[in-house]
Amino acid sequence: MAAIPIFNPPVSSPNAKAKANLLSFLTTTTTTSPISLRPFPRRHDSSRHHRSPLSTNVLKVVEPSLPKSSHPEPADIPDKPTILVSEKLGEAGLDLLRGHAHVDCSYNLSPDDLCQKISSCDALIVRSGTKVTRQVFEAAKGRLKVVGRAGVGIDNVDLQAATEFGCLVVNAPTANTIAAAEHGIALLAAMARNIAQADASTKAGKWERNKYVGVSMVGKTLAVMGFGKVGSEVARRAKGLGMNVIAHDPYAPADRARAMGVELVSFDQAISTADFLSLHMPLTPATSKVFNDETFSKMKKGVRIINVARGGVIDEDALVRALESGVVAQAALDVFTEEPPPKDSKLVHHPNVTVTPHLGASTKEAQEGVAIEIAEAVVGALNGELSATAVNAPMVPPDVLSELAPYVVLAEKLGRLAVQLVAGGSGIQALKVVYKSARDPDDLDTRLLRAMVTKGIIEPISSSFINLVNADYTAKQKGLRISEERVTVNSSPESPVHSIQVKIPSVDSKFTSAVTGNGEISIEGQVKDGIPRLTCIGSFGVDVSLEGNLLLCRQVDQPGMIGQVGNILGEHNVNVSFMSVGRTVRRKQAIMAIGVDEEPNRETLLKIGEVKAIEEFVFLNL
Ligand SMILES: NC(=O)C1=CN([C@@H]2O[C@H](COP(=O)(O)OP(=O)(O)OC[C@H]3O[C@@H](n4cnc5c(N)ncnc54)[C@H](O)[C@@H]3O)[C@@H](O)[C@H]2O)C=CC1
Numbered sequence: 318m319a320a321i322p323i324f325n326p327p328v329s330s331p332n333a334k335a336k337a338n339l340l341s342f343l344t345t346t347t348t349t350s351p352i353s354l355r356p357f358p359r360r361h362d363s364s365r366h367h368r369s370p371l372s373t374n375v376l377k378v379v380e381p382s383l384p385k386s387s388h389p390e391p392a393d394i395p396d397k398p399t400i401l402v403s404e405k406l407g408e409a410g411l412d413l414l415r416g417h418a419h420v421d422c423s424y425n426l427s428p429d430d431l432c433q434k435i436s437s438c439d440a441l442i443v444r445s446g447t448k449v450t451r452q453v454f455e456a457a458k459g460r461l462k463v464v465g466r467a468g469v470g471i472d473n474v475d476l477q478a479a480t481e482f483g484c485l486v487v488n489a490p491t492a493n494t495i496a497a498a499e500h501g502i503a504l505l506a507a508m509a510r511n512i513a514q515a516d517a518s519t520k521a522g523k524w525e526r527n528k529y530v531g532v533s534m535v536g537k538t539l540a541v542m543g544f545g546k547v548g549s550e551v552a553r554r555a556k557g558l559g560m561n562v563i564a565h566d567p568y569a570p571a572d573r574a575r576a577m578g579v580e581l582v583s584f585d586q587a588i589s590t591a592d593f594l595s596l597h598m599p600l601t602p603a604t605s606k607v608f609n610d611e612t613f614s615k616m617k618k619g620v621r622i623i624n625v626a627r628g629g630v631i632d633e634d635a636l637v638r639a640l641e642s643g644v645v646a647q648a649a650l651d652v653f654t655e656e657p658p659p660k661d662s663k664l665v666h667h668p669n670v671t672v673t674p675h676l677g678a679s680t681k682e683a684q685e686g687v688a689i690e691i692a693e694a695v696v697g698a699l700n701g702e703l704s705a706t707a708v709n710a711p712m713v714p715p716d717v718l719s720e721l722a723p724y725v726v727l728a729e730k731l732g733r734l735a736v737q738l739v740a741g742g743s744g745i746q747a748l749k750v751v752y753k754s755a756r757d758p759d760d761l762d763t764r765l766l767r768a769m770v771t772k773g774i775i776e777p778i779s780s781s782f783i784n785l786v787n788a789d790y791t792a793k794q795k796g797l798r799i800s801e802e803r804v805t806v807n808s809s810p811e812s813p814v815h816s817i818q819v820k821i822p823s824v825d826s827k828f829t830s831a832v833t834g835n836g837e838i839s840i841e842g843q844v845k846d847g848i849p850r851l852t853c854i855g856s857f858g859v860d861v862s863l864e865g866n867l868l869l870c871r872q873v874d875q876p877g878m879i880g881q882v883g884n885i886l887g888e889h890n891v892n893v894s895f896m897s898v899g900r901t902v903r904r905k906q907a908i909m910a911i912g913v914d915e916e917p918n919r920e921t922l923l924k925i926g927e928v929k930a931i932e933e934f935v936f937l938n939l
């Protein structure tokens with residue numbers, strides 16, 4: 318059985334089906350669920366994925382655009398997904414991956430080689446040495462579903478591009494915390510006592526006891542810049558060394574710091590009072606080169622700096638100047654703007670600088686831990702599970718996911734149905750989703766449902782593939798404004814949602830009965846016994862299961878209509894699975910919703926159109 322969700326096993330019960338659909342939606346960029354309408358893209362069909370996401374700003378409904386029902390051909394289904402591991406990963410993680418996937422460990426790939434390989438991979442696992450650029454996502458041609466960063470920093474992954482391409486990015490944020498903190502402390506002590514320099518000198522046959530007199534750590538002030546996981550572990554250890562620890566972190570809770578005996582201070586206060594500065598913030602646009610000529614000039618003369626975070630937070634040329642002027646007495650650096658740094662780097666060769674080649678996470682224990690953490694996250698994501706460490710997708714807790722599963726199917730079906738009611742040539746610019754629920758509006762997390770309606774609307778009329786990662790982004794790029802409303806109704810609080818209404822304003826409809834008095838296409842559905850059902854079209858109440866195909870007819874409300882249409886379908890070997898009639902005024906007008914197993918051919922549809930009392934009808938593929 319394949320491990321990736323696009324190859325979900327056949328599911329029988331409605332809830333299992335809903336769950337399977339939900340799971341596939343979370344990470345796949347293809348429509349893949351058992352209710353999928355979009356033909357499964359051939360592995361090398363690049364046309365779908367080479368559109369500019371910015372090329373359209375209004376969703377155009379082009380006729381004929383009814384999607385064709387199709388499922389993957391068995392020949393398209395490989396046994397297992399392929400995971401490319403581009404940097405050394407602990408064996409335990411590799412073993413775990415091998416249980417679920419073909420694992421290709423190809424280290425030291427050039428950017429071109431990576432781009433070439435990636436189009437045959439479902440997941441990519443990297444450390445800090447692989448640049449996962451926009452070109453990589455482009456070259457993946459839509460196949461790459463997950464990038465796993467075996468570590469914390471994701472500054473080497475183009476997150477914006479990942480999101481645009483609907484690729485989930487996960488990291489392994491906890492397993493190397495202690496290793497990085499220990500490395501920070503090791504560099505602190507090594508720097509204070511000139512260990513590296515003294516070691517080199519002694520091995521060179523010298524005995525320079527006076528030259529390598531160090532400084533003590535006890536009683537000195539250490540400013541931890543970035544009081545997150547690593548920073549707080551460094552702080553804890555530094556306190557054990559008898560240091561006075563302060564920290565700067567605009568987002569850290571003061572009570573967590575206080576509980577450790579650490580005072581949170583402003584940036585300027587931290588840099589101007591510290592004897593030692595230890596850097597533990599992520600590299601972001603806000604932290605890039607935050608240590609520069611100006612900030613070095615505010616530091617206490619003779620300050621010592623440790624950097625186990627990212628080279629880019631320091632302006633390295635400015636650091637060289639600060640070392641030469643004596644403002645910075647020493648630096649201990651594990652990370653560099655460019656890795657490896659140029660061979661003739663002034664910084665690396667400065668006598669007062671101690672360097673290591675990005676070893677912060679490199680302990681046996683951390684590497685095994687990180688490898689397992691990332692392998693679990695990647696395999697889980699390929700199986701459609703929402704990862705707790707997703708970097709570019711909303712977190713939806715598992716209990717919420719499982720409760721919403723049937724509504725997720727309903728939301729997509731309603732989107733799919735609504736868009737098929739739009740007349741060809743109309744431009745959809747806005748979409749409104751109304752959630753009716755007995756629960757407090759704040760209790761309903763609608764991100765998944767909104768994304769599913771978006772998927773249902775966009776996929777049948779474009780070449781985009783929508784998942785939880787890229788739904789909002791794609792809608793925005795296509796000029797589709799989505800608004801939501803949560804309405805409290807008197808229904809069972811057991812269900813998170815009573816009904817979902819999808820409204821498309823300011824468009825023409827090919828089935829005018831779906832248009833309400835205020836000129837918008839409006840349909841509504843509910844989940845009953847786990848099955849999504851259509852309960853309202855325009856102002857007509859109906860009750861039909863949203864499965865298979867649907868024939869909607871508006872006719873004069875008179876006896877014999879069901880029989881007439883049923884006969885035509887029967888004569889053409891089209892099996893009716895269900896039928897529902899809704900009317901506004903008795904003996905005037907009614908809507909007949911007929912579920913059919915097969916898609917009626919043109920002749921059958923023409924015959925239905927010839928029935929006198931039928932005023933309009935439309936065939937919809939769900
Ligand atoms: N050298 C190595 O091998 C390793 C390096 N790292 C790096 O260490 C850094 C910290 O990692 P973790 O503690 O796990 O991450 P974390 O996310 O737990 O902590 C980062 C902290 O930085 C804070 N922060 C964000 N912007 C800031 C700013 N402008 N000024 C001050 N603080 C700011 C955040 O609020 C957060 O508390 C990351 O850059 C990571 O990539 C992590 C592990 C190993």
Ligand SMILES: O=C(O)C(=O)COP(=O)(O)O
Pocket residue numbers: 444445446467468469470471493675676677678679
């Ligand atoms: O986890 C991090 O952020 C690190 O910097 C570790 O990098 P590495 O996986 O050792 O290349």
